[in-house]
Amino acid sequence: xxxxxxxxxxxxxxxxxxxxxxxxxxxxxxxxxxxxxxxxxxxxxxxxxxxxxxxxxxxxxxxxxxxxxxxxxxxxxxxxxxxxxxxxxxxxxxxxxxxxxxxxxxxxxxxxxxxxxxxxxxxxxxxxxxxxxxxxxxxxxxxxxxxxxxxxxxxxxxxxxxxxxxxxxxxxxxxxxxxxxxxxxxxxxxxxxxxxxxxxxxxxxxxxxxxxxxxxxxxxxxxxxxxxxxxxxxxxxxxxxxxxxxxxxxxxxxxxxxxxxxxxxxxxxxxxxxxxxxxxxxxxxxxxxxxxxxxxxxxxxxxxxxxxxxxxxxxxxxxxxxxxxxxxxxxxxxxxxxxxxxxxxxxxxxxxxxxxxxxxxxxxxxxxxxxxxxxxxxxxxxxxxxxxxxxxxxxxxxxxxxxxxxxxxxxxxxxxxxxxxxxxxxxxxxxxxxxxxxxxxxxxxxx
Amino acid sequence: xxxxxxxxxxxxxxxxxxxxxxxxxxxxxxxxxxxxxxxxxxxxxxxxxxxxxxxxxxxxxxxxxxxxxxx
Amino acid sequence: xxxxxxxxxxxxxxxxxxxxxxxxxxxxxxxxxxxxxxxxxxxxxxxxxxxxxxxxxxxxxxxxxxxxxxxxxxxxxxxxxxxxxxxxxxxxxxxxxxxxxxxxxxxxxxxxxxxxxxxxxxxxxxxxxxxxxxxxxxxxxxxxxxxxxxxxxxxxxxxx
Numbered sequence: 001x002x003x004x005x006x007x008x009x010x011x012x013x014x015x016x017x018x019x020x021x022x023x024x025x026x027x028x029x030x031x032x033x034x035x036x037x038x039x040x041x042x043x044x045x046x047x048x049x050x051x052x053x054x055x056x057x058x059x060x061x062x063x064x065x066x067x068x069x070x071x072x073x074x075x076x077x078x079x080x081x082x083x084x085x086x087x088x089x090x091x092x093x094x095x096x097x098x099x100x101x102x103x104x105x106x107x108x109x110x111x112x113x114x115x116x117x118x119x120x121x122x123x124x125x126x127x128x129x130x131x132x133x134x135x136x137x138x139x140x141x142x143x144x145x146x147x148x149x150x151x152x153x154x155x156x157x158x159x160x161x162x163x164x165x166x167x168x169x170x171x172x173x174x175x176x177x178x179x180x181x182x183x184x185x186x187x188x189x190x191x192x193x194x195x196x197x198x199x200x201x202x203x204x205x206x207x208x209x210x211x212x213x214x215x216x217x218x219x220x221x222x223x224x225x226x227x228x229x230x231x232x233x234x235x236x237x238x239x240x241x242x243x244x245x246x247x248x249x250x251x252x253x254x255x256x257x258x259x260x261x262x263x264x265x266x267x268x269x270x271x272x273x274x275x276x277x278x279x280x281x282x283x284x285x286x287x288x289x290x291x292x293x294x295x296x297x298x299x300x301x302x303x304x305x306x307x308x309x310x311x312x313x314x315x316x317x318x319x320x321x322x323x324x325x326x327x328x329x330x331x332x333x334x335x336x337x338x339x340x341x342x343x344x345x346x347x348x349x350x351x352x353x354x355x356x357x358x359x360x361x362x363x364x365x366x367x368x369x370x371x372x373x374x375x376x377x378x379x380x381x382x383x384x385x386x387x388x389x390x391x392x393x394x395x396x397x398x399x400x401x402x403x404x405x406x407x408x409x410x411x412x413x414x415x416x417x418x419x420x421x422x423x424x425x426x427x428x429x430x431x432x433x434x435x436x437x438x439x440x441x442x443x444x445x446x447x
Numbered sequence: 448x449x450x451x452x453x454x455x456x457x458x459x460x461x462x463x464x465x466x467x468x469x470x471x472x473x474x475x476x477x478x479x480x481x482x483x484x485x486x487x488x489x490x491x492x493x494x495x496x497x498x499x500x501x502x503x504x505x506x507x508x509x510x511x512x513x514x515x516x517x518x
Numbered sequence: 519x520x521x522x523x524x525x526x527x528x529x530x531x532x533x534x535x536x537x538x539x540x541x542x543x544x545x546x547x548x549x550x551x552x553x554x555x556x557x558x559x560x561x562x563x564x565x566x567x568x569x570x571x572x573x574x575x576x577x578x579x580x581x582x583x584x585x586x587x588x589x590x591x592x593x594x595x596x597x598x599x600x601x602x603x604x605x606x607x608x609x610x611x612x613x614x615x616x617x618x619x620x621x622x623x624x625x626x627x628x629x630x631x632x633x634x635x636x637x638x639x640x641x642x643x644x645x646x647x648x649x650x651x652x653x654x655x656x657x658x659x660x661x662x663x664x665x666x667x668x669x670x671x672x673x674x675x676x677x678x
Contacts, residue, residue: 345502442489479565
């Protein structure tokens with residue numbers, strides 16, 4: 001959860017994920033709760049914090065599921081997200097202090113020497129609602145449909161999804177196919193900058209576009225197979241196609257001169273002597289393939305949950321994710337579930353921790369032109385590996401209710417290129433590491 | 448990624464499928480909440496959101512199947 | 519329903535096999551004791567959600583029609599007996615429960631989904647099968663019971 005500005009772009013997919021999760025969630029209402037047509041309610045509060053006091057967030061969630069009879073299930077979910085903090089603005093850390101203008105062009109903020117430039121401190125609230133409906137439409141054939149809406153002041157997203165699932169082989173095999181369509185409206189503070197506009201230009205010439213839009217289409221195919229009484233496995237392939245505005249309207253890139261030093265913005269409007277920074281540009285389209293497999297294995301009492309995901313896209317990002325959980329039944333309706341996740345990704349083709357004047361950027365007098373089609377210094381698109389360690393503790397308070405606590409620690413280690421040996425960036429770590437921790441308290445009950 | 452490899456994998460899984468499985472009355476363990484693929488959707492929703500905002504890959508998680516197979 | 523009848527023609531053969539074969543590890547379904555009665559055999563488990571609805575309904579049917587000649591036999595397929603016992607403590611049936619943890623009876627009845635029930639008429643002939651327990655079909659299920667209990671003339675005509 002970054003600052004809302006960059007977070008705006010994350011919401012779209014977050015909601016898509018929420019609906020994808022919803023699709024999975026409405027598969028057979030688990031046996032224990034099909035009795036009295038009440039609501040199965042899951043509530044949780046998440047507290048998230050990043051190292052160096054970057055971003056902090058509190059996120060309450062309420063999710064409700066009701067068996068409407070005749071195998072029909074209704075699902076509703078509300079998420080509120082309140083965050084404060086700052087996230088990297090894309091400029092590289094330097095051996096000197098750097099001054100930046102805020103997104104509305106009004107104020108400025110200064111990054112001390114040796115620190116990762118973070119944009120202005122911010123406070124924002126987001127609300128997201130999703131709903132889903134599941135029902136049988138034939139023999140061993142189920143349909144899921146759903147929709148979702150998310151809103152914060154600079155970003156709105158609306159989506160619909162549908163999926164069908166067919167059971168065969170005595171319900172030992174389930175074939176699934178689904179589609180998710182999403183439409184996003186991005187309305188950044190101060191408008192979105194022209195591609196590769198300079199920081200000075202944007203403020204001086206008020207080059208604000210109107211709102212920008214993006215559409216995302218996801219297709220999913222899956223097979224679930226019962227292996228034996230103790231084991232079940234799932235394999236999913238998904239294709240995601242995004243079209244439209246995908247840049248982060250608040251992120252920029254540092255430009256270095258021939259000696260690898262920061263440069264003064266050559267614009268005649270640069271009366272305050274700001275450095276030259278260019279706003280990033282990402283391609284208009286992104287096609288992503290993902291292969292995911294998960295295994296659930298029941299030992300005598302405990303359960304192992306293992307999953308692996310591989311993704312690849314035409315932005316050049318490839319990733320591997322391995323996730324392991326072990327649910328250790330402690331007796332007396334208590335369990336402890338340690339968790340570990342390993343993640344590694346390659347950088348996007350257009351990822352650049354900084355731009356080089358002369359090659360990437362042409363500077364003729366006061367005119368600055370990019371020679372590149374796309375460039376971004378967003379650490380999210382860099383090469384890194386990340387490890388998560390966590391543990392969850394749960395206790396059943398009654399037949400139908402559970403209280404649980406979960407804590408996770410996330411560490412991201414950058415694998416990006418080193419800074420030039422000489423100049424203003426010498427000795428700096430261009431791509432930041434990240435550490436984050438979150439605590440979740442959950443309570444599930446029947447109502 | 449070799450798309451044909453993916454399709455071959457899934458097709459072979461389908462082929463192998465008919466010899467695997469349990470009888471309808473042997474689904475006691477599969478019916479447990481802890482044996483569902485997305486046993487705690489609230490947890491995975493929150494985590495997916497965090498990972499989405501920090502990483503370039505996202506999604507992929509699926510779908511239905513499993514459970515008690517009742518009705 | 520006719521396809522079910524066709525399929526269930528095998529059942530008397532199976533039932534006789536059950537009755538006359540020796541050395542059954544678990545369940546013994548002695549249907550001799552129920553000749554002249556309408557028998558409702560229900561396969562259930564503690565982990566089966568719809569069973570939590572079928573049990574109260576079966577109790578109601580038992581209360582209403584037991585004196586008219588309805589016999590309900592609840593065959594449990596739980597592999598952990600404690601879970602079945604806990605379920606029974608909660609639902610307290612008045613009708614007999616048979617434990618079939620190895621699934622012998624379930625196999626012989628070719629149970630396809632949980633829960634499943636089979637209805638035999640007063641002559642011991644299988645007449646109806648239910649795949650699952652559907653709330654909306656309670657009236658249909660009850661009508662079938664009534665048909666078997668009260669329309670004995672109809673069933674003897676069908677035999678010819």
